[in-house]
Amino acid sequence: AASAEEMNLIISSALPQKHMWVGQHMDPFADRIEKATDGRIAFDRYYAGELVSVGREYDGLTGHTIDVSAPFLAPYQEGIFPLSDVSQLPTLGTDSPMITRAFQKLLDSDVALQDGKTFYQLELTDNGLVGWPLGASQPYAISTTGKVLDDPSDFQGLPARAGATLHVIGVEQLGATSVYMPAAEAYEALSRGTIEGILLSIGDWRSYSVQELLKYTITGINMGSWESYLAIRQDTWDEMPDDLKKVWDETARQAALDNAAYVVKQDEIMIDEAKKDYDARFVDVKTLSPEMQAHMAQAATNTWKVWIDKMEEQGEPGLATARLWAKLITAEGGQLPDGVEKILQ
Amino acid sequence: MDVWLIILIFAAWFALFMLLGQNVATCMFGAGLLGIFLLKGSRVLDGMVATNIFYTTSTFSLSIISLYLLMANFLMRGGVVVDLFQVAYRLSGHRRFPLGVATIFSGGLLGAVSGSGSATAAALSTLASPQLERYGYSKDLAIATAAAAGSLSAIIPPSLIMIFYGSLTQVPIGHMFMGAIVPGLVCISAYIGCLAYLGWREGNRMKIPPATADGGTTTKGEAADDPALATVSGRSLSAFIFVVALMVVVFGGIYGGVVTAGEAGAVGAFASLVGMVVMRRIGWRDFWLSLEDAVKVTAMILVLVMGAEMFGRFLSFSQVPRELVDLVQPFIDQQMLIMLVLLAIFFLFGMVLESAAVMVLLIPIFLPILDSAQVDQLWFGVMACFMISLGLITPPVGLSVYAASTATRHPVERIFRPAFMFALFAALIGVAAMLAVPESITFLPGRIGQ
Amino acid sequence: MSGPDDAERRTSAFTRGLTLAENRIAQYGAGTCLAAMMLVIVISVLGRYLLAADLIPGAYNIIERVLFPLMVFWAIPIAHRDGTFPRLTVLVDRLGPRARLAVSVFVLAVELVIYLILFRFVFEFAWEGVARERMMRIATETWPVYPILVMVPLSFGLMVLEIARLLWRDARMLAGRG
Ligand code: NA
Ligand code: NA
Numbered sequence A: 001a002a003s004a005e006e007m008n009l010i011i012s013s014a015l016p017q018k019h020m021w022v023g024q025h026m027d028p029f030a031d032r033i034e035k036a037t038d039g040r041i042a043f044d045r046y047y048a049g050e051l052v053s054v055g056r057e058y059d060g061l062t063g064h065t066i067d068v069s070a071p072f073l074a075p076y077q078e079g080i081f082p083l084s085d086v087s088q089l090p091t092l093g094t095d096s097p098m099i100t101r102a103f104q105k106l107l108d109s110d111v112a113l114q115d116g117k118t119f120y121q122l123e124l125t126d127n128g129l130v131g132w133p134l135g136a137s138q139p140y141a142i143s144t145t146g147k148v149l150d151d152p153s154d155f156q157g158l159p160a161r162a163g164a165t166l167h168v169i170g171v172e173q174l175g176a177t178s179v180y181m182p183a184a185e186a187y188e189a190l191s192r193g194t195i196e197g198i199l200l201s202i203g204d205w206r207s208y209s210v211q212e213l214l215k216y217t218i219t220g221i222n223m224g225s226w227e228s229y230l231a232i233r234q235d236t237w238d239e240m241p242d243d244l245k246k247v248w249d250e251t252a253r254q255a256a257l258d259n260a261a262y263v264v265k266q267d268e269i270m271i272d273e274a275k276k277d278y279d280a281r282f283v284d285v286k287t288l289s290p291e292m293q294a295h296m297a298q299a300a301t302n303t304w305k306v307w308i309d310k311m312e313e314q315g316e317p318g319l320a321t322a323r324l325w326a327k328l329i330t331a332e333g334g335q336l337p338d339g340v341e342k343i344l345q
Numbered sequence B: 001m002d003v004w005l006i007i008l009i010f011a012a013w014f015a016l017f018m019l020l021g022q023n024v025a026t027c028m029f030g031a032g033l034l035g036i037f038l039l040k041g042s043r044v045l046d047g048m049v050a051t052n053i054f055y056t057t058s059t060f061s062l063s064i065i066s067l068y069l070l071m072a073n074f075l076m077r078g079g080v081v082v083d084l085f086q087v088a089y090r091l092s093g094h095r096r097f098p099l100g101v102a103t104i105f106s107g108g109l110l111g112a113v114s115g116s117g118s119a120t121a122a123a124l125s126t127l128a129s130p131q132l133e134r135y136g137y138s139k140d141l142a143i144a145t146a147a148a149a150g151s152l153s154a155i156i157p158p159s160l161i162m163i164f165y166g167s168l169t170q171v172p173i174g175h176m177f178m179g180a181i182v183p184g185l186v187c188i189s190a191y192i193g194c195l196a197y198l199g200w201r202e203g204n205r206m207k208i209p210p211a212t213a214d215g216g217t218t219t220k221g222e223a224a225d226d227p228a229l230a231t232v233s234g235r236s237l238s239a240f241i242f243v244v245a246l247m248v249v250v251f252g253g254i255y256g257g258v259v260t261a262g263e264a265g266a267v268g269a270f271a272s273l274v275g276m277v278v279m280r281r282i283g284w285r286d287f288w289l290s291l292e293d294a295v296k297v298t299a300m301i302l303v304l305v306m307g308a309e310m311f312g313r314f315l316s317f318s319q320v321p322r323e324l325v326d327l328v329q330p331f332i333d334q335q336m337l338i339m340l341v342l343l344a345i346f347f348l349f350g351m352v353l354e355s356a357a358v359m360v361l362l363i364p365i366f367l368p369i370l371d372s373a374q375v376d377q378l379w380f381g382v383m384a385c386f387m388i389s390l391g392l393i394t395p396p397v398g399l400s401v402y403a404a405s406t407a408t409r410h411p412v413e414r415i416f417r418p419a420f421m422f423a424l425f426a427a428l429i430g431v432a433a434m435l436a437v438p439e440s441i442t443f444l445p446g447r448i449g450q
Numbered sequence C: 001m002s003g004p005d006d007a008e009r010r011t012s013a014f015t016r017g018l019t020l021a022e023n024r025i026a027q028y029g030a031g032t033c034l035a036a037m038m039l040v041i042v043i044s045v046l047g048r049y050l051l052a053a054d055l056i057p058g059a060y061n062i063i064e065r066v067l068f069p070l071m072v073f074w075a076i077p078i079a080h081r082d083g084t085f086p087r088l089t090v091l092v093d094r095l096g097p098r099a100r101l102a103v104s105v106f107v108l109a110v111e112l113v114i115y116l117i118l119f120r121f122v123f124e125f126a127w128e129g130v131a132r133e134r135m136m137r138i139a140t141e142t143w144p145v146y147p148i149l150v151m152v153p154l155s156f157g158l159m160v161l162e163i164a165r166l167l168w169r170d171a172r173m174l175a176g177r178g
Helices: A020-036 A057-062 A082-088 A096-108 A119-123 A165-174 A183-191 A202-208 A234-239 A242-278 A290-313 A318-331 A340-344 B003-019 B024-040 B043-047 B049-056 B060-077 B080-091 B096-111 B118-134 B139-155 B160-169 B173-179 B181-206 B234-255 B261-278 B284-318 B320-331 B335-352 B355-372 B377-393 B399-408 B412-436 C003-051 C059-081 C097-131 C151-174
Strands: A007-012 A041-046 A068-072 A129-133 A140-144 A159-161 A177-179 A197-201 A216-219 A229-233 A281-284 C135-138 C141-144
Touching: A007 A234, A020 A041, A020 A068, A020 A229, A020 A242, A057 A068, A057 A229, A057 B043, A082 A096, A082 A119, A082 A165, A082 A290, A082 A318, A096 A119, A096 A129, A096 A242, A096 A318, A129 A234, A129 A242, A140 A165, A159 A183, A165 A177, A165 A197, A165 A290, A183 A202, A197 A202, A202 A242, A229 A234, A229 A242, A242 A281, A290 A318, A290 A340, A318 A340, B003 B024, B003 B284, B024 B043, B024 B284, B024 B355, B024 C097, B043 B049, B049 B284, B049 C097, B049 C151, B060 B080, B060 B118, B060 B160, B060 B261, B060 B284, B060 C003, B060 C059, B080 B096, B080 B118, B080 B234, B096 B118, B096 B139, B096 B181, B096 B234, B118 B139, B118 B399, B139 B181, B139 B377, B139 B399, B139 B412, B160 B173, B160 B355, B160 B377, B173 B181, B173 B234, B173 B261, B173 B377, B181 B377, B181 B412, B234 B261, B261 C003, B284 B320, B284 B355, B284 C003, B284 C059, B320 B335, B320 B355, B335 B355, B335 B377, B335 B412, B355 B377, B377 B399, B377 B412, B399 B412, C003 C059, C003 C151, C059 C135, C059 C151, C097 C151
Parallel strands: A007 A041, A007 A068, A159 A177, A159 A197, A216 A281
Antiparallel strands: A068 A229, A129 A229, A140 A197, A140 A216, C135 C141
């Protein structure tokens, strides 16, 4: 795309500028790179799917329509980045910075998962990409329009919306009825009772305008954070002089951490607002009855198991990846649901 | 090459082939491919051309179009137009002006369960225009009235163009439908007002006896009735009631928040099928032909969207919309002015182009302007759809008038003269009302499911 | 000299066959997809209200990723052949018959090039998609997407044939042999 001296790169987002992965990640990242390299790297920025829409980022990158994708939404590139979903496995006591750091370590890890290849090689290098984490979402939590979830039986038949595959599995394991619908329909569906529950990170409520509708939320159990990449095509990366690569790498790592710090703050602001303005209740999982805690832990554990089995069935190193992820999460101070250790044996 | 030169070449290519009569989708494909190639080289095309084409069809909101088309096709093939007009005809009491009003109402009622206008216009023009003539309207005005009544299918929700706008902009389609109800009623009123005026003018000129001109019974009386319209049969009445019930189900379902707009389309289509079969109005052959018609029109629209994507990608690369926003910046506070200009452009484009084509062409260019002027996309969308739909009866390309002309074998240009008056009347009154009272659009959508 | 007549007859037999095939695909193939879409939604709605259950998990995906794309790609060729694609005819209508024919030949030649380019892109895309086992997500499962992918070049290929036929017809007429 450019000479060694000056690189003019197309950076593209399928999301609008007001989305935190654009306003709080892509833009600050691009600004800092342009400044730190004194304009030797310059970006043409495209937002909101102007060039490449959600789910077509991989085609856009490999087809040279764009050079850099931020955010690169790996879970939407159907079937191409199966292991990247690992961040969506349920954990306890985790937050965005912990997930973000763990994910960076997963990318940096030299543990071979399959055929002597690391996570990075399997997911990124083999697909012709170079990548860094974004600031992960805050924990995905189960919320309802008012129904109090005190007892495992309260989940039975609760119509709930979940987006990502692992979240759908998680909702089903809780005993709720997963209802499939596009995100844009969530508000309408919640307000008319088509669904009574939703799995979402609290900071994201505003993006779906559901903050006034959700009255009851169980916190403390992370039903899986959404995480993905800032990605650049390998051949473009290879053309980059080493000093620029170094600036890029440092900037990308820092951008993810800053993004994560922002995400935490957003969650806190939303929780305060929901409590104050909308009478919402937030209940920590540890304050619930032992049966309820056990039920949720069991659902979380089963989600790990279903995912690992699914991956292995497809010939992917699900178990090895889950093991590595579990290790990195606990090293960050997070906990695994009871029973996950056993599955990982 | 200089960006502006490339934009010029792009625009010239597009204008040339449009004028030469190449279909709009191909014009957009061609101009888009050429523009992107000149701007960025052939390599960037690898990542977009095929994915745009393929993933365009994976758009749920566009699939709704086919369901509403199917619903309308079942009803059309079941012949409910005749029944609706028959009932309206009876209610008019065989008086001149009320008969014209009845024709417009039949179009409106049919419009509330149908999404596009040509079929309605054709049917009404064969049915209604002979009657209108018999009661003292000129042939031109009679057929134009039928064509205008047919155009209500696109103006009264549900409407294909509204579904289309919703899928291009992420405005919920149910909100578009609800928002367009009042404007649709305004349009009916405007048509009736226009008919009163044109009929009065004609009455003066043609020296029609006052008894007929101002609504008295015609001297020819009922003996001259079309046999098909002689009496309202139980069959007609049941069809009439069925259509009204269907309308209530679709709108009630959406307004009550029971179903989404997409689901309402499917449920409505299914109910129409069951209703028409139970009333023994359609058989297997009609069933398959209804499906075939619906898929063809949907396919045509989807190819347009694919072409528009190429066209739009070039616009993004060239940053034309952003430049346009900068250009408009000095006027950005004057929402009304911007709205008026944009709506006028929609009306003018609607005169020469088919409605879906106008939408795909103008929306990518105007959306950034609307954004930066902070215009409510629902509000604007309903008005834009209104303006485009009036294109059905404006010269030189007005599909409703074409259909009516074909059905009655009456020259197009003679129908266009009064038809254009209908459109102009409706445009002026509609825009004035909607700009003056934005709640006429935004009130109902805001209450969905409450 | 039986050449042109024979050629003409062969072409029209071929065209009739193609039209019939495209018609059948649209009516029964695409039509069935549309009917299925309708039923899938009706069943989902009934399940939701009568049984409080999601009777067809991923109904939304099945429509968006399978039924609707198949419907569209199967219906495109006949919609194109029927000449229903909107165009601006105001100017062309004012031309004399011969000028109109000349314009048509020019426009069709350009159109043919454009669709050949598009065909190349979609063909490669489908080819790679099959080779790379491109997937799509349906509810929590991933399904191979190739059965739908291969319909794209088929659809565009048929359009290329139709444009070539029209171009051939008009060019011959322009050359005075029509
Ligand atoms: Na309508
Ligand atoms: Na027009």
